[in-house]
Amino acid sequence: DTDPAPDLRSVLPSEVNSKYNTIYGIVFDAGSTGTRIHIYTFHQRAAGSPLELDGEIFESVKPGLSAYANQPEKGADAVLSLLQLAQDAVPSSHWQKTPLILKATAGFRLLPVHQAEGLLSEVRKVFNSSPFLVPENSVTILDGTDEGILAWITVNFLTGRLHGDHSVGTLDLGGASTQITFLPLNKATLDETPQESLASFELFNSTYRLYTRSYLGLGLKEARLAVLEASVSVAQQEQTFRSHCFPPALNGSWVFSGVTYRYGGHSDGLTGFHLCYSEVQRIVVGKLHQVEEIRHSPFYAFSYYYDRAVDSSLIGECHVCAA
Ligand SMILES: O=c1ccn([C@@H]2O[C@H](COP(=O)(O)OP(=O)(O)O)[C@@H](O)[C@H]2O)c(=O)[nH]1
Numbered sequence: 001d002t003d004p005a006p007d008l009r010s011v012l013p014s015e016v017n018s019k020y021n022t023i024y025g026i027v028f029d030a031g032s033t034g035t036r037i038h039i040y041t042f043h044q045r046a047a048g049s050p051l052e053l054d055g056e057i058f059e060s061v062k063p064g065l066s067a068y069a070n071q072p073e074k075g076a077d078a079v080l081s082l083l084q085l086a087q088d089a090v091p092s093s094h095w096q097k098t099p100l101i102l103k104a105t106a107g108f109r110l111l112p113v114h115q116a117e118g119l120l121s122e123v124r125k126v127f128n129s130s131p132f133l134v135p136e137n138s139v140t141i142l143d144g145t146d147e148g149i150l151a152w153i154t155v156n157f158l159t160g161r162l163h164g165d166h167s168v169g170t171l172d173l174g175g176a177s178t179q180i181t182f183l184p185l186n187k188a189t190l191d192e193t194p195q196e197s198l199a200s201f202e203l204f205n206s207t208y209r210l211y212t213r214s215y216l217g218l219g220l221k222e223a224r225l226a227v228l229e230a231s232v233s234v235a236q237q238e239q240t241f242r243s244h245c246f247p248p249a250l251n252g253s254w255v256f257s258g259v260t261y262r263y264g265g266h267s268d269g270l271t272g273f274h275l276c277y278s279e280v281q282r283i284v285v286g287k288l289h290q291v292e293e294i295r296h297s298p299f300y301a302f303s304y305y306y307d308r309a310v311d312s313s314l315i316g317e318c319h320v321c322a323a
Contacts, residue, residue, distance in 0.1 A: 020044060023051060024090045024098040026132060028079065030123075032107030032176035032219060032257070036060040037082040039089050057089050064175070065123070066107030067258035069115040076122035083130055095131040101138045102127070106176030107257070108141045109216055116141065144214020145199050148172070148179035152210060153203065155300050162204065169297050173304040175256075176219040181212040182297055189293045197289065213289060220304040221256050226283040228263060235261045242266050244275035 020043035029036040037059050042051035061078050068075030079102070090098050102123055108116045120139050127134045142150075151172045156162045169182030184190055190198070193211055200209045217226060225231075228241035235241075240251065240262040248265035255261075265271055301309075309315045 022054070022094070024094050026083075026086050026090075026098060026100045028082070028100075028102035030065045030102055030104035030108065032064045032066055032105065032110075032174060033221065034060045034062045034064050035078055035082065037085060039086050057085065059085055063256075063258055064107045065104065065119055066111055066116075066176075068119065069111055072115075072118040072122040075119050076126045079123050080126050083126065083132075087131070090132075092131070096133060098132050099135050099138070100127055100130065100132040101135065103140060103142045105142055105147055106144070106174055106214075106216055106219055106222075109144070110176055110222070144177055144179060144216060145196075145212055147177070148181040148212035148214055149199055149201065149210060151179060151302075152181040152183075152212070155302075159300075163206065169294065169299040171299050171301040171305060173301070173308075174219040175221040175304070177214050177216045177222075178218050178220075179212065179214045180294075181210055182294065182299070183208065184211050184291075184293060185297075186293045189291045192291060193289075211291070215287065218284065218287070220308075223280075223283060225256070225261070227279050228261070230261050230263075232259050235259050238262060240264050243279055244271050245279060247271055 023042045023044060025040045025042070027038045027040070029038070037057075039057040041054045041056070043054055044051055059082055061082060065075045065078065068078070083100075086098075086100075087095070104116075104120070108119070111119075120141070124134075124139050127139060148170070151170045152167075153162070155170050156167045159168070161167045165185065167183045169180065172179040172181075184193070189211065190209075197211055197213045198209060199212050200207060202208075217223070227245070228243055230241045236259070242264055244266055246263065246265040248267070248269045248271055251262070251264040253260050253262045306315075306318075310317050
């Protein structure tokens with residue numbers, strides 16, 4: 001085997017498990033706010049036994065792929081640049097057996113189908129020209145249900161809670177959507193939940209039936225645009241979006257998904273929590289499904305919940321897990 005590039009050696013600890021065959025896997029997370037690559041290394045003690053994770057390389061670029069809806073080739077270039085990292089990290093002897101997949105999330109769900117398909121098709125071309133293994137359906141959009149379930153499995157697996165009745169619910173706040181997922185224990189919850197918000201699946205010989213709901217457009221960034229009643233066409237005319245959530249004298253600009261939005265406080269001089277609260281309420285009232293059980297259930301919150309909690313000093317920064 002060719003060794004990984006020297007600067008990546010520390011995160012791909014191949015020597016530790018050199019007696020086992022190293023297996024690589026490459027996953028792209030095409031989020032609304034960025035595209036990320038994860039290059040995983042695993043080893044397997046014997047044929048048929050589970051893969052054990054040895055290390056991971058992570059890199060990301062901004063903006064997200066969905067910002068290139070009108071320039072799909074340029075979007076695919078961002079994927080290509082990240083893929084170069086994988087070519088440096090994975091020994092060439094392993095390229096042909098290293099699977100490559102990309103899952104797009106809410107930014108793509110918001111795009112018109114022809115634009116989303118245009119982007120996915122350019123990414124497929126990049127994948128097919130790479131030396132890696134491209135499984136069938138390797139470039140797809142993850143639906144909100146799968147996104148919620150996968151987050152729930154991840155948190156409960158990593159905290160050792162998958163078995164038994166002590167699972168925790170998950171709150172995931174992305175840029176374009178937000179997901180709430182938990183394992184209902186009350187019959188009343190199951191009775192009052194529409195079927196499309198209940199998902200059953202098998203995992204490690206157990207059957208799980210989860211409540212999961214994804215709110216498209218209520219991720220941090222998209223919800224902000226909704227509160228400001230901001231549209232791309234108006235932003236391009238350089239109009240300012242005004243809100244009582246800002247101090248009256250404030251004027252600023254914000255770039256999201258390749259578009260610059262100018263924003264500012266109201267000329268009526270009014271601002272403050274209550275006015276701001278009612279502006280925010282306007283975009284969520286009638287859209288949220290709330291079941292009583294969540295009031296008494298433990299939840300883990302992450303993604304932008306974590307980022308914003310750190311920014312506002314509600315919690316300290318987690319240096320170990322930030323990697
Ligand atoms: O591996 C990752 C990928 C994303 N995020 C967080 O997820 C949020 C952004 O979500 P995304 O752009 O994926 O939005 P979505 O497409 O899910 O709405 C930000 O807080 C990121 O820091 C994270 O914590 N780990």
